[in-house]
Amino acid sequence: MDSIHIWGGVALQGEVCIQGSKNATLPILAATLLTGECSYIGNCPRISDVYAMTSLLQSLGCIVSWQENGILVDSSRVKRGDMCSEAVRGMRSSLCLLGAMLGRCGEVVMEHPGGCVIGSRPIDLHISALEQMGVEFQEEAGLLKAFAPRLHGARIRLPKPSVGATENIILAGVMAEGDTVLEGAAREPEVTALCRYLQGCGACIEGIGTECLGIRGGRKLYGTDFRVPADRIVAGTYLLACIGTGGSIFLENAPREEMKAVTDLARRMGGKLCISEKGIYVQGPDRPRAVECIRTEPYPGFPTDLQSVALAVETVGDGDTVIEERIFENRFRVVEELRRMGACIEQTDEARVLVRGVPVLHGACTEAKELRGGAALVAAGLMARGKSCVSGCLYIYRGYENICRDFRELGARIISV
Ligand code: EPZ
Numbered sequence: 001m002d003s004i005h006i007w008g009g010v011a012l013q014g015e016v017c018i019q020g021s022k023n024a025t026l027p028i029l030a031a032t033l034l035t036g037e038c039s040y041i042g043n044c045p046r047i048s049d050v051y052a053m054t055s056l057l058q059s060l061g062c063i064v065s066w067q068e069n070g071i072l073v074d075s076s077r078v079k080r081g082d083m084c085s086e087a088v089r090g091m092r093s094s095l096c097l098l099g100a101m102l103g104r105c106g107e108v109v110m111e112h113p114g115g116c117v118i119g120s121r122p123i124d125l126h127i128s129a130l131e132q133m134g135v136e137f138q139e140e141a142g143l144l145k146a147f148a149p150r151l152h153g154a155r156i157r158l159p160k161p162s163v164g165a166t167e168n169i170i171l172a173g174v175m176a177e178g179d180t181v182l183e184g185a186a187r188e189p190e191v192t193a194l195c196r197y198l199q200g201c202g203a204c205i206e207g208i209g210t211e212c213l214g215i216r217g218g219r220k221l222y223g224t225d226f227r228v229p230a231d232r233i234v235a236g237t238y239l240l241a242c243i244g245t246g247g248s249i250f251l252e253n254a255p256r257e258e259m260k261a262v263t264d265l266a267r268r269m270g271g272k273l274c275i276s277e278k279g280i281y282v283q284g285p286d287r288p289r290a291v292e293c294i295r296t297e298p299y300p301g302f303p304t305d306l307q308s309v310a311l312a313v314e315t316v317g318d319g320d321t322v323i324e325e326r327i328f329e330n331r332f333r334v335v336e337e338l339r340r341m342g343a344c345i346e347q348t349d350e351a352r353v354l355v356r357g358v359p360v361l362h363g364a365c366t367e368a369k370e371l372r373g374g375a376a377l378v379a380a381g382l383m384a385r386g387k388s389c390v391s392g393c394l395y396i397y398r399g400y401e402n403i404c405r406d407f408r409e410l411g412a413r414i415i416s417v
């Protein structure tokens with residue numbers, strides 16, 4: 001089941017319910033370690049990154065079980081933090097276990113979390129921030145050893161709003177002796193969701209959603225129930241695919257208040273949107289308008305995770321579009337695959353590509369090299385005339401619960417094989 005076959009050229013029609021957020025679920029699951037009690041995390045997506053995180057929690061001594069569409073975690077019997085497993089190697093989001101394990105046990109040994117094709121994925125910001133909180137690091141033979149004889153609060157300024165570093169500082173800060181002030185914090189909704197869960201456990205965090213967080217340390221945290229918000233990137237993927245196919249769809253429970261940059265872009269592309277508390281209705285144009293420049297930025301700017309999908313849509317735009325990637329250093333791997341489908345794309349420098357819209361793409365065999373590029377290739381297959389086959393789809397299943405099921409509900413002719 002590593003390939004997806006698509007018979008494209010069909011305008012998407014119908015409605016689809018949006019899954020829970022992968023990038024909110026992962027740090028919140030890590031945060032359940034801090035309570036030493038039971039927490040129920042509802043609306044978790046059934047995706048491989050979440051399965052990998054639950055197996056890591058079990059390897060640390062947690063009792064983990066799925067109940068309906070949520071996960072019950074009992075972290076009362078957590079052991080020392082040895083996490084040398086294939087799950088850590090292949091999954092960047094395990095990095096949030098660093099802060100959680102330091103907060104819970106004061107030490108952790110883990111394999112250096114893997115980078116991926118979108119960039120080297122350094123962790124220097126995590127390390128320098130946690131060192132200011134009293135953590136000592138050793139790196140040897142591919143292992144990252146961290147221990148905090150006395151984890152304490154600090155005044156920290158992040159030079160760039162790293163989501164993962166912000167999450168690790170929060171996870172350590174709520175358990176540290178004394179308070180932490182974090183300036184330059186990431187404002188992504190997934191960070192806000194983590195803070196809301198921790199508040200539910202009894203933590204005291206101020207400035208949530210802003211770039212300056214005040215984190216009270218040393219408070220006892222209790223297990224609680226929490227519902228993960230809908231996934232804004234999955235909703236944005238389907239919304240932009242609708243723009244690219246000229247369809248009309250309803251995205252049930254799409255997190256509209258977190259998607260302003262995406263809905264603004266959809267309107268600039270010629271989409272007509274109706275947004276309500278129930279979700280987002282979108283009607284695509286006959287042909288996407290070529291937006292002069294699409295630039296990725298930290299939240300609340302246009303999200304880097306939707307850059308590849310927006311790029312795919314503009315390959316059939318009615319003119320030229322510059323795509324500027326300002327978050328990761330190598331997020332244009334999908335370009336060579338889109339060219340196989342007839343796209344006309346020129347990489348002008350490391351951070352920019354120029355897309356010259358063509359009237360139509362043709363089906364082709366392409367290969368996903370990472371999660372969001374893979375989703376973009378599926379969207380391109382839906383837009384293209386004829387049959388497309390996307391291989392390497394295990395990457396896609398890391399973040400999309402069932403992309404074929406969802407697009408079939410929207411009238412697409414698509415199967416996974
Ligand atoms: C999170 O990754 C998301 N992953 C990514 O989503 C998302 O693209 C990214 O944030 C940006 O929004 C999860 O939440 C699991 P960063 P993260 O630290 O935390 C540099 C997806 O498809 N940096 O905000 O790893 C880094 O190289 C994934 O769901 C340092 O230089 O991203 C990048 O250029 C892909 N040093 C920039 O900051 C550090 O110590 C932003 O990275 C850390 C990061």
